[in-house]
Amino acid sequence: MAREMLRQGGRSARIQEAVHRTVQELLKRVDRSEITVPMIAEKAGVTPSTIYRRWGDLSELLADVAVARMRPIADPEDTGAMASDLETFMVQYAEEMSSKVGRAMMSDVLASTEGEAAARCCQYTYHHLETLRERAAARGETPFDINEAVDLVVAPIVYHILFRDREPTPDYCRSLVGRFLGSRAEFSRLV
Amino acid sequence: MAREMLRQGGRSARIQEAVHRTVQELLKRVDRSEITVPMIAEKAGVTPSTIYRRWGDLSELLADVAVARMRPIADPEDTGAMASDLETFMVQYAEEMSSKVGRAMMSDVLASTEGEAAARCCQYTYHHLETLRERAAARGETPFDINEAVDLVVAPIVYHILFRDREPTPDYCRSLVGRFLGSRAEFSRLV
DNA sequence: CACCTTAACGCAATTTTTTAGCGTTAGGCG
DNA sequence: CGCCTAACGCTAAAAAATTGCGTTAAGGTG
Incomplete structure (x- = not known):
């Protein structure tokens, strides 16, 4: 590796x-x-x-290449608002990862024995979400919780890609983001 | 395969x-x-x-063995209520899958080229959730939606196991179930 | 800048794994 | 009971993985 x-x-x-x-x-x-x-x-x-x-061996090499390919080259696009930022980012994320090469990358990363590759490519996602969160805070929007974003949006997308039980369409991704942000709104309304 | x-x-x-x-x-x-x-x-x-x-080849054999091991031998435990049923099932699921052998099984299943193994072991989970759902309905409880259960509970657990960014503790699993059922309650309260 | 140390490489021999041909065994069916 | 052939065992050949050893060239030092 x-x-x-x-x-x-x-x-x-x-x-x-x-x-x-x-x-x-x-x-x-x-x-x-x-x-x-x-x-x-x-x-x-x-x-x-x-x-x-x-x-x-071959699998370690493939994992190494996959992690290198996943290394972010630019920050996610700034659309002017937190909700649309999250939507655009997650839709694009789902598109890239559900493609043939994307699936192959994830497979290679997860096949790496140490699991160190998986953790690193996970950090990339966290970093992007952190960027979006700070951007939202700078705008004066109430920033979202990153762990919750992973649980409610990223995890479902990744799950469906890996297990092939559902296509992560843009509409589906947007609905995930909607539920995520909506749950925050309802929560704050109830306390 | x-x-x-x-x-x-x-x-x-x-x-x-x-x-x-x-x-x-x-x-x-x-x-x-x-x-x-x-x-x-x-x-x-x-x-x-x-x-x-x-x-x-070896990876296909390992995937085949893994799927066979994951084949359910019994229905999830009946605890008398939907919430506790889900909690017990998901806590046990997380325990099994986050163990060393569990991680190895998931890895082998996902490494299978055709992805047919992944889809099948995914079906097992759906089947168990379906059992819990029907059981809840038979009790007169408002049954949960299976796709939502996968998105809100199963997917996060699997994600954290695969990417090693968080330990799927029993408490964490229960909080996922709590949020899942809670979101339903809040939703119905708002309509 | 020339020199020294040694990480990293190339080469080649050896070992191990994978593939493929072919005869044999034993399910399943009429 | 006997036929058909899927599935197996055996063996040889091909391919891949490992290892020892000499060579090259980074990176540091006087």
């Missing part, structure tokens, strides 16, 4: 770059069950033993 | 039984990354080629 490298520059970095890029390209073309370490090694121009020594 | 066997009895069934049992025993002793097909074959007294032909 790409332990923290003692040497971060030069050849080592170039190889990581080449291998990651090769894996991503392969994931687009061939089915994941067809992908092998020697195949990746050849296309990336490295020796298989290098991959084995550095990542351990 | 153990395609529906054309021959269900006799030798074929004995081999499936032996292989399944061997896998379960191995999962208790050795780490999953150590388990190999030849290892299972030897302990089960069959040839590796039999396993490869029947299950495809």
Whole structure:
């Protein structure tokens, strides 16, 4: 799973770059069950033993690549209000994760033995929600609770993607956000 | 994935039984990354080629075993009331799934390529919830909606188990059930 | 800047796993 | 009882994973 490298520059970095890029390209073309370490090694121009020594096995490499792909490159879009911010973000999240590559990424991340990859990609989601929460607070809106957002919105989406028992349509995602924010309103009305 | 066997009895069934049992025993002793097909074959007294032909590869076999283990053997406990029924069931569910073997089962199920295993083990949960729902209706209680129960209670538990961002303690599970039933009460109060 | 240390790599031999052909065994059915 | 063939065992060949050892090149030091 790409332990923290003692040497971060030069050849080592170039190889990581080449291998990651090769894996991503392969994931687009061939089915994941067809992908092998020697195949990746050849296309990336490295020796298989290098991959084995550095990542351990194929599943760890795939998990590493998946986490790298999930690393956020930008903050979620600012739509001007908390509700629409959450809706847009979650709809987009569901779209990305329910796609073929998204599903593959989640699968790879969860297959990683240590579970460290899962925790990290979970942090990415928390970070985005935190951004939205602070943005709402800065606007003067009463900010939402992040743990509750995960329980009421993120978790259902992820569950249905993983277990394939329901399609996470945009409408469904918006209804989740609606229920989430609605439950807060009703709660505050009752106390 | 153990395609529906054309021959269900006799030798074929004995081999499936032996292989399944061997896998379960191995999962208790050795780490999953150590388990190999030849290892299972030897302990089960069959040839590796039999396993490869029947299950495809190791991950499919593990998924098949996991689904078989998750197959319900009994209905959830009847505690006399819908709320306590749900609480007991979900607390027990969280305990089983967050254990080491439970996590391994979920991981194996989700790693299965076709996702057919995931859908099936998802059906088991739905079936149990359906039992609780009918039981509640028979008592005269207003039955809960199963999809909402999945979204509000099951999904968060599963999410936290998979991503290891939170421990699904009994108290936490009960609070999920409480919020779920509470949201229904508040909703009906507002209409 | 030249040198030293050693992490990380390439190569190749070995081991293990996976695949595939082919004959054999034993369910299930007429 | 006897036929048909799904499913198995065995074996050989192919592919993948592991390991030892020499080589390359980061990154630090005098």
